Amino acid sequence: MLECERRGRKSRGGKRVLPFAFKGVTSVDLNYLREFKELAQTLNYAKAASRLYITQSTLSKHINALERELGCRLLDRDRRKVELTEAGRRFAAASMTIIDTFDRMQEELGALEQQEPLRVDGVLYDNTLSSIFSVATMLLESAGLPPVDYSHKAEKDCLDLLMEDEIDIAFSSVSPQECEEAGFVTIPMTRTRFVGLMSKNHPLASRKFLTIDALRDTCLLKFADTYSINGWTIIEQRCKDRGFTPTSRTVLGRNQNNYVTTPVGENEVSILSSNIPQMRFLSEVAPVVALPFTDEDAFFPLYAIYKRDKEEKVRAVMDVYRQARDMVVHRED
Template sequence: MIELRHLQYFRTLAETLHFGRAAERLHISQPPLSRQIALLEEELGVKLFDRSRRRVELTEAGQRFYLDTGTVFAAFEQAKRNALAAARGAAGELSVGFMMSTAYSVTPAITRRYAAQFPQVSLKLTETLPLDLAQDISSGSKDVAIMYRPQDCSGLETVTLFREEMTVVLPPGHRLLAQSVIDPRELAGETFIIVPRRIAPALHDIIFNYCLQHGVTPNIGLEINMQQTIVNLVGEGLGIAIVPRSMCNMRLATTTFKPLRDAPVIEVVAVWKEDNHNPCIATFIESAQQASAQASREQQTA
């Protein structure tokens, strides 16, 4: 059986055309080198070298074999680089789920940065409801989720990517449009459009508890799964909503976003299963933190 070392012996002899110098370069003695070359020729069924007392020359078959083995060694070196990249998380596959609302905050920046830093990673992004994201991580159908912090983090690792204030979104002609900052007590009696608790418990609870802390019991008119749909329905005059500040990036002409007094803050986190050993997770988390830090700085200066 031909081994990689036999090809290395052959290529060294082909480059030196001298058994003594080739043996010296290979750190072996000349007789074993001669035997290995003879065995290689026997295995191939062709003569690779013309030998005489004065010189060694490649045959036509030897010249062709030298060219082709160069391709073999180049492929082997590439295979080593690929294996090292995969071990370091710089190559491979990564499945990431994200909430649609983060498409208006950190997900685009994270995706751009990671794709630029690690072009050899096949990154699959899927928009998913918060309800399903933690389950997808636990089941292993996704490697990482970008979401609000799950209630049950057992078996999971999390890192905060982004914090943003909540803001109130008002429809056209609303009585509070003239105010620069909205006191939550002024929202008493309003019809709220809110995400159902079973879909996004962290977001639902922040909104509900904020109102209760200021003496307001939200009058829930509509429960809607997606934040962008909530903002659209506010624009249609179906109620008001408290949403993450990044939803301002929808830039709807029919809605107005106003800051809240003592506004609550919602966290967006990266979540992954603690026993998921995909090395691309570590590189993704590091890149995501870098992109999120930049997004936070831009938010503060906006």
């Protein structure tokens, strides 16, 4: 009679039942089953421990813990050899089934996750990015890839959304250095040139071009919404690179759709993206002028940002975004 059978309970028919129903299922580590499976195949503690990258003493402790949990002996051990008991042979077969089922389910769940739409947030309404998203949507559909869910959550910072796994990819102007420190990957997507919007009565309005250095004595509009705060960080840094901190006036409650309609005072400049569609005809309907900047670094960069551990999940969509970006940027050039 098996030792574990002696410890088993009787069924209604009088037969003893092997106590393979764990006393506390959650207390058994699946890794212990993997370790037992390896030991059952090798019947050698040293070889099994080496393959598992653990010490023999650790392996022995884990096997002992399994035997205590099951209430039976799985192995006969002496100095010369290790053999499976009858219970050990049965449990080895059961362990292999459990492990194989778990691994197969992990693969299926991973494949299912790949079929779910990726969640994207951040600067979604940039004109160039909007074109990239439109082209990418068609490319994804033609490639048979899942669609992308663009859901802007204005109340939360997009990097916080990434960190909390509420989204998979963020588009933002946050510096690559800051993203690197937070454990994110950044992929450059677009560069949009600065345009200075000002009253026709502004002292700089008669110029054909602007430079950042020329803004030393000018007040800049600082949009304080979560959508544009990273853009202001870039503007401020460009000024500091030239040795001055810009004077600013904070404007509250704006959004990406009405930056161009925010009134500017006679000594104020609003630095905006050159790809805003309204910029082309704004001077025809309002007493303002829009001047381009000549500085090489006078641009807003936008990056695709994602967590390092999501690289495999986002790879296919990121490849499509790159393809769409090249098509759109080439057409704009």
